[in-house]
Amino acid sequence: MKINIGISETSTRKVVDELSKLLADEFMLFTKTKNAHWNVEGIGFHGLHAFFEGQFIQIDEIVDRIAERIRSLGHFSLASLKDFLQHARLSETIQGDHSAVSFIKNLSNDHQSLIITLRANIDLFATEYKDYGSSDFLTSLIAEHEKMAWMLSAHLNDKLTSI
Template sequence: MKTNIGISEENRQAVADELTKLLADEYVLYTKTRNAHWNVEGADFYDKHKFFEGQYEQLSETIDRVAERIRSLGHYAPATLKDFLALTHLTEKNHNDNSPLGFIKELLEDHETLCIHLRENIVPFADKYKDLGTSDFITGLLEDHEKTAWFLRSHLK
């Protein structure tokens, strides 16, 4: 059945294309945060283990919300690791440092990267593609990533 929500097919496609990149970023960040949760070492292991657990749980919810937003626009969400790796802005680093600070620095960089990409799309989604709903949606995600970046950054002072 045709999607008729007041946004042209061309605009819905453009927004969905950007959201698939966001979904890939969120999924890669989720995986990297799981890695930190599983492999962190050090004197404050338990605190950081729980800290990263809270972050990956939040990212899991975000992933679902982004995928559902893509579907609400009438498009399919990518759902393979191959797709995510092809679409993501993030990179995986060979990790020899399982210290809390090593993980925190890498995850902070990733959250800040997502903040930049989200911020770049807020106005185009609203103005160029006439999709105020998705513009509002990613504004909320931006706020979540800014807060997480703040929490991570606070461990580095």
């Protein structure tokens, strides 16, 4: 059943297309954060293991909310690894070794990329597509990613950079 929420089907499709790319990027970031959680090595391992776990749990919740937003717009969400790989703008590759610094730099850069993408779509969703709900939704995601990026970057300003 098609829903009527006052947004044209053309606009809804464009919003869903962009949300699908975001969903794929978030799933990619979730996977990379899991990788860091499982494979980080070095001094401070235990604390970083727990830190990365907290972040992947938060990203998993974001993934779920994006998929549900897509469904609330009357479309189906991407749900396969193949689809995520085809639609993601973020690379699945971690550059560097399994050190905390490598993981933190990679994840921080990905969060920053997502923030820039989110920021670019907020006005587009509201002004061009008249989807104020999705625009507001993206605004809430920016704040979450800004905090996660800050938490990651704060580790680089600590003693880890001298190790």
